[in-house]
Amino acid sequence: MLADYAVRVEDTRGRRYPEPQHSYRNEFQRDRDRVIHSRAFRRLEAKTQVFTRRYSDHFRNRLTHTFEVAQIARTIAGQLDLNVDLVEALALVHDVGHPPFGHAGERALDAAMRAHNSFFDHNLHALRIVEDFEMRYAAFRGLNLTFEVREGIVKHSRDYSADQYPDLSEYLLALRPPLEAQLIDLADEIAYDTADLDDGYEAHLLTWEEMGGGIPVFAGLFAEAERSWPDVAEKLQFNEALKSLLDHLVGDLIGNTKAQVSATGVRSLEGVRKCPRRLVTFSPAVDRERRQIKDFLHRELYLSKALDPDKEDAERVITEMFNFWMVKPENLPSSYREKATQEPLARVVCDYIAGMTDNFILEQYQKYAL
Numbered sequence: 001m002l003a004d005y006a007v008r009v010e011d012t013r014g015r016r017y018p019e020p021q022h023s024y025r026n027e028f029q030r031d032r033d034r035v036i037h038s039r040a041f042r043r044l045e046a047k048t049q050v051f052t053r054r055y056s057d058h059f060r061n062r063l064t065h066t067f068e069v070a071q072i073a074r075t076i077a078g079q080l081d082l083n084v085d086l087v088e089a090l091a092l093v094h095d096v097g098h099p100p101f102g103h104a105g106e107r108a109l110d111a112a113m114r115a116h117n118s119f120f121d122h123n124l125h126a127l128r129i130v131e132d133f134e135m136r137y138a139a140f141r142g143l144n145l146t147f148e149v150r151e152g153i154v155k156h157s158r159d160y161s162a163d164q165y166p167d168l169s170e171y172l173l174a175l176r177p178p179l180e181a182q183l184i185d186l187a188d189e190i191a192y193d194t195a196d197l198d199d200g201y202e203a204h205l206l207t208w209e210e211m212g213g214g215i216p217v218f219a220g221l222f223a224e225a226e227r228s229w230p231d232v233a234e235k236l237q238f239n240e241a242l243k244s245l246l247d248h249l250v251g252d253l254i255g256n257t258k259a260q261v262s263a264t265g266v267r268s269l270e271g272v273r274k275c276p277r278r279l280v281t282f283s284p285a286v287d288r289e290r291r292q293i294k295d296f297l298h299r300e301l302y303l304s305k306a307l308d309p310d311k312e313d314a315e316r317v318i319t320e321m322f323n324f325w326m327v328k329p330e331n332l333p334s335s336y337r338e339k340a341t342q343e344p345l346a347r348v349v350c351d352y353i354a355g356m357t358d359n360f361i362l363e364q365y366q367k368y369a370l
């Protein structure tokens with residue numbers, strides 16, 4: 001049973017290239033499956049989320065992070081009676097388009113592009129991947145995804161102004177995205193906040209005392225876990241507290257979103273779209289807690305000295321490889337050399353690098369002995 005304000009698959013605005021219906025999979029299920037079978041999706045396995053493999057091979061990479069986002073997003077969607085198939089497709093595609101080496105890699109690629117009066121934006125890059133770069137079908141380039149999935153790729157994490165991005169005008173930029181897309185960014189945040197606490201603790205970069213001091217809500221949940229499980233190892237108490245934290249964030253997001261929907265009287269997808277603000281939100285109290293977690297992670301983990309060597313490597317490798325191919329485009333693969341006859345070389349080099357896994361760009365770096 002879908003809520004009145006959910007996206008209905010039978011109302012999809014459809015695909016760029018019309019296709020016959022599948023006999024037993026609906027259009028959003030097919031999109032989810034197309035994402036899973038794409039090359040860009042498989043490459044997430046070898047892209048850094050926060051920790052490189054230097055730390056551990058059981059820490060999250062972009063692929064396992066993506067599965068965690070999909071799990072959380074499905075749970076939220078189910079409780080809000082939203083379209084779970086659409087949510088799953090959006091969650092699985094949400095990190096496609098990220099360059100190698102996590103945020104450090106993304107910053108370096110963006111900086112390289114800015115030197116050529118351009119920029120790198122992972123949502124827009126993801127759109128190019130699913131619209132153009134994936135070559136799986138005889139009849140068209142790209143994955144030919146439904147409008148709703150493409151719209152979600154563009155709008156899940158931020159709003160784009162129609163003046164600044166005329167190319168995106170088909171995506172109804174003046175309107176809010178459906179709740180199915182709105183929830184992805186917050187499911188993403190819940191997933192990485194809790195996962196980064198977990199991996200940071202396992203990596204011995206975050207101690208329990210620091211986390212308790214910086215995140216009062218987590219301290220309370222940890223004290224509760226200690227009371228319930230006084231005789232188990234600290235790591236297990238930590239796990240219990242972390243599980244409660246995840247549940248606390250997800251539960252609040254579900255409850256507060258229901259309250260927002262009923263307070264605004266929104267009863268249709270059109271109502272969601274025309275609402276002046278996004279409706280999937282945390283309550284003010286939990287939003288403050290969420291900010292504390294984020295600030296703590298920035299301060300103590302993302303900006304920690306321990307991660308500096310990885311970030312410096314990422315920056316050096318990406319910047320030097322970018323400049324190398326700009327000066328010696330004859331070393332690009334032939335398909336990219338051909339694209340460079342139609343598009344600015346910087347864009348082509350950027351697309352090439354953004355698609356790479358951590359390992360592949362490191363191999364290139366060694367191959368050209370930079």
Ligand code: MG
Nearest residue numbers: 065094095188
């Ligand atoms: Mg993510």
